[in-house]
Amino acid sequence: MTTMTEIPVVDLAPYGLGVVNEDEVDTQTIRSLADSVCGAFRDIGFCYVKNHGVQQSLIDRMKAVSKTFFEKPVEYKKNYARPKTDNHGWVALERESLNPERPGDYKEAFNYSPCADIKILPDIDGFKAVMEDFYASSEALSLRIFDLVSIGLDLGDNKFMRKCHALIGQKGNCTALRSLYYPSLSTNKDIKPNQVRCGEHSDYGSLTLLFQDDVGGLEVRNLHGEYIPASPIPGTILINIGDLMQRWTADQLTATKHRVLIPEEELRRGKSRQSVAFFLQPDDEVMIECLDKSNKYKPISSYDYLQQRFAATY
Numbered sequence: 001m002t003t004m005t006e007i008p009v010v011d012l013a014p015y016g017l018g019v020v021n022e023d024e025v026d027t028q029t030i031r032s033l034a035d036s037v038c039g040a041f042r043d044i045g046f047c048y049v050k051n052h053g054v055q056q057s058l059i060d061r062m063k064a065v066s067k068t069f070f071e072k073p074v075e076y077k078k079n080y081a082r083p084k085t086d087n088h089g090w091v092a093l094e095r096e097s098l099n100p101e102r103p104g105d106y107k108e109a110f111n112y113s114p115c116a117d118i119k120i121l122p123d124i125d126g127f128k129a130v131m132e133d134f135y136a137s138s139e140a141l142s143l144r145i146f147d148l149v150s151i152g153l154d155l156g157d158n159k160f161m162r163k164c165h166a167l168i169g170q171k172g173n174c175t176a177l178r179s180l181y182y183p184s185l186s187t188n189k190d191i192k193p194n195q196v197r198c199g200e201h202s203d204y205g206s207l208t209l210l211f212q213d214d215v216g217g218l219e220v221r222n223l224h225g226e227y228i229p230a231s232p233i234p235g236t237i238l239i240n241i242g243d244l245m246q247r248w249t250a251d252q253l254t255a256t257k258h259r260v261l262i263p264e265e266e267l268r269r270g271k272s273r274q275s276v277a278f279f280l281q282p283d284d285e286v287m288i289e290c291l292d293k294s295n296k297y298k299p300i301s302s303y304d305y306l307q308q309r310f311a312a313t314y
Contacts, residue, residue, distance in 0.1 A: 051235075206281060
């Protein structure tokens, strides 16, 4: 068991998107990767992956079109606001409170959810294409990570997790892409007492892919209850387990709390921060029952679980 002084880095080169046919990778290599990934998820709930195969040019384009949107006037962004009925659209500054004991989070977001009934997208050049391409690349990588989780958990079916996420990007699955923006802060900004950029929380779903910029600020809680930096590492994606996966695995895998504080240093306060997160959720009708056959948690559908969590956040 690690003391979580640092988050492990897993080299995904043998099984990343650069490998055209993942079924041709030898079983020993896959087993080794699966043990590394699941070992990190068991102990600390997080790992970095490098050589993952998501193109850096796509990541750069995603952040560029997102910043163009976030820097638009509020009146413009209101045209694309997230409705209560769908997890798609713009989320205003302080609209979310991931830790209900704090004021609203000092961040904005744009949620892209193909399963939404109404999908209005900003009339920004390239916005739609970048969202679609980024979603597709994130999905492709996620399915390979799910294979490693299935193998690492010895579920008997190496494609079990993949099959439970078969409808990603379609009706019947609530997996969402979120572009997050943390505006710059200066000394004259009216920050509320105890306010942060992103409150302490663990993610809702099965798995999260997080693409950070170079500003940093994310902190992860270690086994001693202390928050340590999850600093950006160039060329990596940070992957973590969500609450639903912890429940599904009867606590074999760990959904770790994390947060983004408002920097104390004036130089960092003056910089805006961006990240992109791909929040994975099993298909709506998948029943989340403890995989070890225990009755540690009552069965619940993926959809019902997610709706319960949304109700507490918005």
